[in-house]
């Protein structure tokens with residue numbers, strides 16, 4: 001007997017036999033495998049009992065197509081209306097419409113974990129707080145980043161937000177008819193007929209604030225008055241990619257993670273203007289040790305996000321690496337700009353579309369400015385804005401109706417309200433669906449009605465518990481203090497100083513859900529309000 005005959009194991013013999021059969025029969029075997037897999041998923045999977053679109057029962061195509069169409073938020077509302085509170089949206093994914101289930105899934109410590117959806121978001125080599133899916137590592141990074149994001153730290157940055165608001169106001173001023181110049185329209189000056197894209201200006205504002213807060217310098221969008229170097233568009237395209245490829249993360253290695261991309265300069269994300277500024281600022285702060293004494297490159301004594309993260313790194317380099325500094329500061333721009341802009345756009349669109357709401361809101365703000373509840377001139381403080389109950393109700397209602405995240409937030413988990421969920425199942429939640437729950441928000445939950453927040457304080461508390469515009473639990477939005485601070489300062493100021501009117505009343509805002517809901521179509525006419533003194537003259 002030869003040595004070879006002795007060493008061939010039975011397993012190897014079977015595998016070799018199988019390979020031989022496969023080589024000959026593959027044209028038949030591959031389709032057979034696909035059909036059997038479809039049949040298994042459709043009729044034998046533990047999730048077969050859950051209703052949903054036919055395509056979704058055996059393939060991820062349904063949710064990929066929905067994400068490509070940028071209508072995921074609307075598709076999910078329709079789905080739940082048609083199929084009920086739990087819908088199967090892919091072979092191993094269930095979508096839930098109940099806010100109490102969402103609270104359970106998102107609560108810290110309930111053993112629900114972020115899915116690989118998040119792993120496609122850049123930077124893959126050094127995940128930031130949003131993209132980090134290892135819970136222990138995430139907790140370590142978040143501990144460091146929580147410090148600069150606290151409300152106290154944010155309020156210390158208030159002067160820089162104020163400067164950006166002043167600048168926005170001066171830019172908007174340029175579109176206002178100057179009634180002091182007789183015949184201003186005939187003179188070709190901007191006037192009543194000037195259409196202002198308020199949505200764009202709010203977008204530029206949100207970006208410039210983040211530049212100030214994260215890197216101590218504005219990105220210059222307000223100054224340019226345009227999307228400089230298509231930076232915003234680049235981010236939106238990148239989010240679109242994340243949203244779609246996040247549904248099928250396996251293919252990311254063939255696309256964005258494919259090293260060949262680096263050879264095409266236009267596709268290299270490192271060339272985007274925001275990334276370039278972030279890298280430049282990071283280099284300016286070296287050696288990092290000087291940041292420890294508050295003598296950082298921002299030079300004006302203020303502690304921006306970058307310098308605070310550098311300090312966190314210096315405290316414990318093993319827990320918060322150098323790469324984390326860049327990833328977290330840079331990630332803030334991606335996570336915080338479109339989201340804040342979208343929220344402000346929703347607010348303005350809803351309020352300007354509802355004349356009675358607008359009248360009541362403007363009355364509240366004007367009265368508050370007259371009686372000293374809020375400053376009559378210049379910027380409005382956070383604490384002052386808290387004394388505007390109707391404004392707060394309008395804001396909550398806008399975040400309820402059109403939350404800034406439009407794609408599902410997904411988690412892995414195995415048990416919900418006593419119901420066992422097979423391991424590996426993704427649990428999907430969509431704010432647009434959750435916030436329309438009639439049992440929680442009322443029978444008229446489909447309508448924008450700020451009064452619901454003022455009618456019964458106890459009920460308002462319950463509704464507040466079930467709002468998910470900032471996510472929840474261990475992964476609750478770290479930038480919510482900044483976003484709310486910014487919004488609470490800028491919106492009442494704009495409504496105090498200007499009058500706005502929609503150019504196309506009754507036209508829906510175009511809302512494209514990439515990850516965030518990117519909105520278009522907030523065109524307005526704008527004019528300066530007369531001060532009390534001017535009105536009397």
Ligand code: HEM
Nearest residue numbers: 130332335336339340343404469470471475477478479483
């Ligand atoms: C109105 C504005 C904003 C909205 C509506 C919003 C919404 C959200 C939501 C829903 C999540 C949870 C996502 C998930 O679990 O998958 C989230 C997480 C996050 N947000 Fe925001 N966000 C806003 C502003 C900001 C700002 C200004 C920043 C930073 C400057 C920021 C940074 C982050 C980060 C880092 C996370 C990940 C948190 C974690 O996983 O621990 N966001 N945001």
